[in-house]
Amino acid sequence: MGGLFSSQQNKQQRNSFSSAQSAPHRPSSSAQLVSSHTTSFYEDPTNVQSHQHAASQRQKLLEEKMRLQSKENARLPFVLPVSCRPLNKAVLRQPLAVNWVPMTINSAFVRMEVEQDAQEYKTVKNLFKATTKKEFNVIQIERVQNPYLLGCYLLKKNEMECMSGNYVREMYLFHGTKQSNVNSICENNFDWRLHGGSTGNRFGQGVSFSPISYYASHYSDKNSAVKIMFLARVLILNITQGHGGMIIPPLISQTYNHNNTLRYDTSQKENGHVIVKFSDSEYYPEYLIYYAVEPVVRGNRRHDIYDEY
DSSP: OSSSHHHHHHHTTTOOOOOOOOOOOOOOOGGGGOOOSSOOOOTTOOHHHHHHHHHHHHHHHHHHHHHHHHHHHHHOOOOOOOSSSSSHHHHHHHHGGGTTTOSSSSSEEEEOOOOOOOHHHHHHHHHHHTSTTTTEEEEEEEEEEOOHHHHHHHHHHHHHHHHHHSSOEEEEEEEEOGGHHHHHHHHHOOOHHOOOOEEEEETSSEEEEOOOOHHGGGGOOOOOEEEEEEEEEEEESSSEOOOTTSSSOBOOOOOTTTTTTOOOOOOEEESSOOOOESTTTSSEEEEEEEEOOOOOTTTTTTEEEGGGG
């Protein structure tokens, strides 16, 4: 991928950026569409009760969202629309923003609901359902549109590709969080110092993700009827095993690092269920998944699915 900015900006800053040609984006294996061969009880089109429950949850969610948005708009000063800013115009021309809608509100970001019949919705839902329990019912999916954060992410990707000879893994990973953290993450990106806790730093003092949506769900609001989880794009170059005392990853062995200046950029749990990132802009919160958890009835007892964790 060439420089992020337009050709006119390249002429003005010839010595600041170099042109490079990269291969088209190829999602990692974890980002492939996963087809389910079984239909869960809650997705059965003949199950009227399930559809009524999902519609009711979606309506409550929409009403609450509209109330909060109205309150937020009332206190915001007028600013230039996001899409009118030169940097953001350049970002909006990137392939990752191909599905974005025009941004004309007075905010640094916007959360747009993805239509349920869109391929984009089906892809995200299938990624979520592939690694979770059948009792997890997707209510709504939103796309996070933040030109500044996406621009930083794309520049970081260019930098890592230059360091690695044009090779960097780009993965879709899940991040569960509390609803009170959502707007802060959408505007400022993930920050473990603001949104994390001691339970989330067992494999490094950074931002934790998981390739398994069920694992990430344990960091969402446990007592909330509708829970929230992010699906993020994450860049990975060199990975090492993490531990709670890791503030920054260690230097890479001199066998592969003759100048002894390169560090691992990622740590993980031994089984790969937790992936920790330490540097800003190596991740982008692309989607927000709203879901509900239906208790499992076993005998005469309603069994909380989280009891199995």
